Ligand SMILES: Nc1ncnc2c1ncn2[C@@H]1O[C@H](COP(=O)(O)OP(=O)(O)OP(=O)(O)O)[C@@H](O)[C@H]1O
Ligand SMILES: O=C(O)C1=C[C@@H](O)[C@@H](O)[C@H](O)C1
């Protein structure tokens with residue numbers, strides 16, 4: 451299966467998926483492979499705000515972050531031609547889903563076990579212990595599982611292709627995504643058959 455190029459004026463690929471799926475890591479590997487730039491919307495938000503994502507959540511709340519995130523996604527989709535990694539919750543905002551229409555969207559999936567193991571020691575604000583729907587208190591792992599379940603259908607619906615990252619190295623995933631999207635490094639010769 452290959453995915454049709456959207457246009458020469460659009461990003462090569464937009465990576466979506468849950469926390470720890472590897473959007474930032476695989477995004478760098480894919481951009482390096484293709485010789486294009488990489489943009490991570492979480493990093494762009496941090497640069498604009500002059501604060502970390504965790505600080506923005508703590509100081510201003512999630513809704514402020516989501517509004518800023520939707521604006522940053524719209525801006526980078528309009529200006530960045532390389533690989534873009536979105537934050538894990540970006541596609542839950544309707545405006546972000548609308549702005550992704552017509553782009554090549556790749557969903558990096560991960561099992562809850564593997565994904566949580568990857569992020570358990572990091573500072574993801576939505577994984578702080580606290581109440582989760584129907585429970586008085588939830589551990590970071592409970593919260594990880596509940597949010598992943600809540601979002602899984604949306605990731606699948608928004609994406610053109612989904613690939614499972616569990617137990618697979620970032621470089622292998624980057625190779626696969628480039629092949630399925632039908633994109634190759636700018637310097638690579640076109641596959642136009644054998645010389646006459
Ligand atoms: N395919 C993989 N195999 C093993 N470890 C991985 C893989 N992809 C990413 N990781 C590791 O998992 C951790 C989280 O990866 P990363 O930050 O890329 O996830 P993310 O999807 O961008 O998460 P977020 O939504 O929070 O930004 C990092 O420590 C990274 O090295
Ligand atoms: O899954 C989420 O909602 C988030 C994921 C991260 O990429 C950050 O955007 C932030 O921590 C929120």
Ligand SMILES: [Mg+2]
Nearest residue numbers: 473474492535
């Ligand atoms: Mg990331």
